[in-house]
Amino acid sequence: MIETGFGTSGPPEDAPVIEPSLMLVPLAAFDERGHRIGYGAGYYDRAIARLHAMGTEPHLVGVAFDCQKVETVPDEPHDVPLSAILTESGLRRFRHIAKSS
Numbered sequence: 001m002i003e004t005g006f007g008t009s010g011p012p013e014d015a016p017v018i019e020p021s022l023m024l025v026p027l028a029a030f031d032e033r034g035h036r037i038g039y040g041a042g043y044y045d046r047a048i049a050r051l052h053a054m055g056t057e058p059h060l061v062g063v064a065f066d067c068q069k070v071e072t073v074p075d076e077p078h079d080v081p082l083s084a085i086l087t088e089s090g091l092r093r094f095r096h097i098a099k100s101s
Contacts, residue, residue, distance in 0.1 A: 019054065019056045019058075020051070020056075020058050021056075022059045023044070023048070023058045023059070023061070024061055024063050025038075025061065025062050025063065025082060026044075026063055026064075027039075027063070027064050027068065027085075028068065029064075029068050029073060030064055030070070031069065031071065031072050032069075032092075033073075033075075033081060033094065034062075034082040034083070034084075034085065034092075034096065035075045036085075037073050045079075045080075049078075049080075052080070059083040059084070060080065060081075060082045060083050060084075061084045061085065061086055062082045062084070062085040062086070064085055064086070064087050065088060066087045066088060066089050069087075081094060081096050083096075
């Protein structure tokens with residue numbers, strides 16, 4: 001790890017690239033289907049899409065508080081639901097039907 005500024009550390013430019021099998025995903029809101037609303041910049045959505053394009057299917061675990069649960073999160077065909085959401089009351093797991101290509 002090297003210093004990367006603002007008191008943080010990160011891997012050097014020549015570090016090997018890894019493909020995660022698990023991603024902890026922050027969110028602003030979630031529903032009982034495992035859909036989420038992020039913070040609006042799309043960083044995680046782009047990273048997930050890039051991993052899927054490479055053939056990697058990481059487990060996506062949202063990290064939230066129970067109070068962030070909403071009735072329904074509007075979703076679009078390209079949105080990827082989470083495998084689970086971890087809150088202060090426990091882990092909620094979701095079963096998803098694979099999308100046909």
